[in-house]
Amino acid sequence: MTAPDLREVLATAEVIHDRATLEAAIERMAGEIAGEYANDARPPLYITVMHGGLPFAASLAMELGTLGIDLEFDYLHATRYRGQTSGSGLAWLHRPATPMQGRRVLLADDILDEGHTLLAVKRWCEDQGAADVRVAVLAVKVHDRCIEGVCADYVGVEVPDRYVFGYGMDYHEQGRNLPAIYALAE
Numbered sequence: 001m002t003a004p005d006l007r008e009v010l011a012t013a014e015v016i017h018d019r020a021t022l023e024a025a026i027e028r029m030a031g032e033i034a035g036e037y038a039n040d041a042r043p044p045l046y047i048t049v050m051h052g053g054l055p056f057a058a059s060l061a062m063e064l065g066t067l068g069i070d071l072e073f074d075y076l077h078a079t080r081y082r083g084q085t086s087g088s089g090l091a092w093l094h095r096p097a098t099p100m101q102g103r104r105v106l107l108a109d110d111i112l113d114e115g116h117t118l119l120a121v122k123r124w125c126e127d128q129g130a131a132d133v134r135v136a137v138l139a140v141k142v143h144d145r146c147i148e149g150v151c152a153d154y155v156g157v158e159v160p161d162r163y164v165f166g167y168g169m170d171y172h173e174q175g176r177n178l179p180a181i182y183a184l185a186e
């Protein structure tokens with residue numbers, strides 16, 4: 001199946017958060033996160049949840065660096081949407097290679113939607129022996145379908161209960177490098 005044309009989709013999509021809003025939210029998050037890790041002897045293990053988390057994780061890492069917080073980088077790839085607009089079973093495509101035993105782990109992802117991805121990823125890190133696992137997400141989708149017991153420690157913005165894309169999030173694997181968050185026309 002050919003993906004719908006991104007330009008056509010953008011013509012009717014709605015900007016939910018523009019770039020300046022997202023950058024301000026990330027700067028604010030970095031301030032909150034820096035307070036948590038400032039006095040640690042060892043940098044947190046900073047895990048980007050690929051692919052969607054990449055732009056956000058990079059921006060947040062730079063803001064944290066500006067505040068004097070060092071990070072050790074690794075990444076994982078767990079996907080349940082696979083280019084579609086509704087999720088199914090979670091597939092692990094890559095697990096982090098860095099040992100987590102006794103480490104403080106900070107996960108960076110683009111969106112907390114129904115919570116299945118972050119719950120599984122967080123549990124996996126805990127099973128690896130991480131001392132502490134915190135979660136930073138750029139966006140939280142507002143609805144009542146989020147599974148129980150999942151929440152992010154640091155949140156950039158809220159998005160409505162619509163399919164959103166941009167700033168890491170894809171629309172049929174397109175639009176991840178758009179510097180704003182859009183919602184599909186209703």
Ligand SMILES: O=P(O)(O)OC[C@H]1O[C@H](OP(=O)(O)OP(=O)(O)O)[C@H](O)[C@@H]1O
Nearest residue numbers: 050051052079080081113114115116117
């Ligand atoms: O809260 P949930 O309903 O589990 O959805 C959130 C997850 O879905 C997206 O990943 P996706 O499966 O699209 O993989 P991708 O980042 O590679 O696009 C997003 O990046 C989150 O990781």
Ligand code: HPA
Nearest residue numbers: 113162163164165169170
């Ligand atoms: O609304 C969404 N957009 C993009 N990716 C997603 N992954 C979960 N929800 C979404």
